[in-house]
Amino acid sequence: MTEKRGPYRRTAERRREILDAAAAVFAESGYRAGSLKDIAARVSLDPSSLLHHFGSKRALLEAVLADKIDRDATALHWDDRVPPEQYPAALLRLAERNAGNPGGIGLYSVLAAESITTEHPDSFRDRHAQTREAFTEGFAAMADAGLLREGVDPASAAASLFALWDGAQTHWLIDPDAVDVVALLRAHLRLLTTVSL
Amino acid sequence: MTEKRGPYRRTAERRREILDAAAAVFAESGYRAGSLKDIAARVSLDPSSLLHHFGSKRALLEAVLADKIDRDATALHWDDRVPPEQYPAALLRLAERNAGNPGGIGLYSVLAAESITTEHPDSFRDRHAQTREAFTEGFAAMADAGLLREGVDPASAAASLFALWDGAQTHWLIDPDAVDVVALLRAHLRLLTTVSL
DNA sequence: GTCTATATGGAGATAGAC
DNA sequence: GTCTATCTCCATATAGAC
Known part of the structure; x- marks a missing residue:
């Protein structure tokens, strides 16, 4: 085309x-x-x-x-070739990359908040659904491998990781010295899974 | 006056x-x-x-x-009369109250995101610092009572709870059917603490 | 495809009457 | 304290020349 x-x-x-x-x-x-x-x-x-x-x-x-959703989807999507026990570490590497790139982070924090108020572009719900699904697949693979902690299910692990990630990014933008996004995610992943990080 | x-x-x-x-x-x-x-x-x-x-x-x-920070501070501040083992339940009750009150939730999600971009009012950093501190006090009391899980420290528990809470609220506003704020917080508190919820 | 010129609309703010 | 009238500014969008 x-x-x-x-x-x-x-x-x-x-x-x-x-x-x-x-x-x-x-x-x-x-x-x-x-x-x-x-x-x-x-x-x-x-x-x-x-x-x-x-x-x-x-x-x-x-x-x-549309452009960003497209790119993010490929970046976040669960890659079958990554062994489940390395999934958390892969997420942290992604978080580290984002941390050095405030501009990229900001787009969604800002637009998401604004979209709440304004006319909601469906794009947002779509992006969120896609992201949650991508995370869920990753955690499901971990569950199959017996790597999730007792009582943790893939869907809610995905939702909480996503929410924590976005929330921590927003908080970091407000006060960079007070929040360490990667550290928070690492601690969270330690609680969700049994892999060592 | x-x-x-x-x-x-x-x-x-x-x-x-x-x-x-x-x-x-x-x-x-x-x-x-x-x-x-x-x-x-x-x-x-x-x-x-x-x-x-x-x-x-x-x-x-x-x-x-200034008005909102004032009110929130009194609402969130750690109350010595609440026994530490009831702190998580008290947080969930607060979350439930907020969940029924979208207007109140929205103010910070929206303004916080906007403030990132615009001139940052110090008010925001202040509010965040206050909130994190309030949570930290609560978790510290729990730590003293031996109610935190192995490896969880009060300050990072506070930061992650706060981030998860805000993030979940934002996600809920984007797609109410896909996110259950209270359930996410409950699951998170179960991972952070040893109390049953 | 890019520009200049312009239409139109809405915002925040000020002055002054009541 | 509240209003009406007005000012100024800046936004998105359109029309049309090049």
């Missing part, structure tokens, strides 16, 4: 640039406060040119979300 | 009314999108009258936060 060359190539690149800029601005300023002007400035365009590509600010947001 | 009667009595009441309305609107719509017009409409006033009382929208937000 997407041409590698030809007349649409530059356009596709432009859209990519705009998506990235928009994600960054929305992450920093939220949806409402993040203006087309800000986004346009980052890609050295006029706001009206953004609208030429995406039609409306709302549509741009949806495109950003 | 505050008069029970006299010329300032009605004014104090008005300020209360406005604070409550502002808290509700900010919780629903966020700070930026929550307009003075919306708030004014709830108390049947003109936006300019709000500004007469609080000077600016920003000042109104600060007043709302």
Whole structure:
């Protein structure tokens, strides 16, 4: 579908640039406060040119979300090749990578909170459902291997890990010195599972 | 300081009314999108009258936060009269009360996320520090009574409970059917402590 | 595809009458 | 204390030239 060359190539690149800029601005300023002007400035365009590509600010947001959900899904999805006993460690590595990347973290904390209030894009529920499901698969594999603690079931382990992760990220953004996201996740995974971390 | 009667009595009441309305609107719509017009409409006033009382929208937000932090502090603060073994149950009761009161929940999820991006009011760091401290005191009392699980320390238990709570509330707001805040907290408290719940 | 110019709307804030 | 009227600013979006 997407041409590698030809007349649409530059356009596709432009859209990519705009998506990235928009994600960054929305992450920093939220949806409402993040203006087309800000986004346009980052890609050295006029706001009206953004609208030429995406039609409306709302549509741009949806495109950003769809794009991010896509990427996150592949990043989080349970990989059968990872042995269950290494799943917790893999999660922690992912958390460590995120920790060095505040911009990426911010997008969801900010937009999620805003989406609660505004018109809820289904995208959000979808993303959350996908993430929970990905975690559930991982914990289910651990359960099969007998690596979960007594009384811990995969679905609720997944929900609590996800909630703790998001909550800790948000708290970290508010007060970086007071919260250690990776440490909290490690402690939580120690309680949920019997693997040593 | 505050008069029970006299010329300032009605004014104090008005300020209360406005604070409550502002808290509700900010919780629903966020700070930026929550307009003075919306708030004014709830108390049947003109936006300019709000500004007469609080000077600016920003000042109104600060007043709302100060008020809420005040109330929350008293609600969450560790009460010496509660025996440590009943602390987890007391937390769950508080969570249950909050669960029936989405408006109250929303204020912080929304504003916290927004504050990350915007100018950070110190109020937020303060509120978080206070809350973490309150939880830490509760868990410390439990630790003294030997009710925490092996390897769980009060400070990190407090941080993880707080993060999980906020995260779960946010997730619940996004998809109420998919998340049970109280159940997640109960499961978490079971892992942190040795009391039965 | 990108720009300039413009339409339109809503926000927060101020001045001043009552 | 509350209102009306007004100011100023900045947003999204559109029209049309290049």
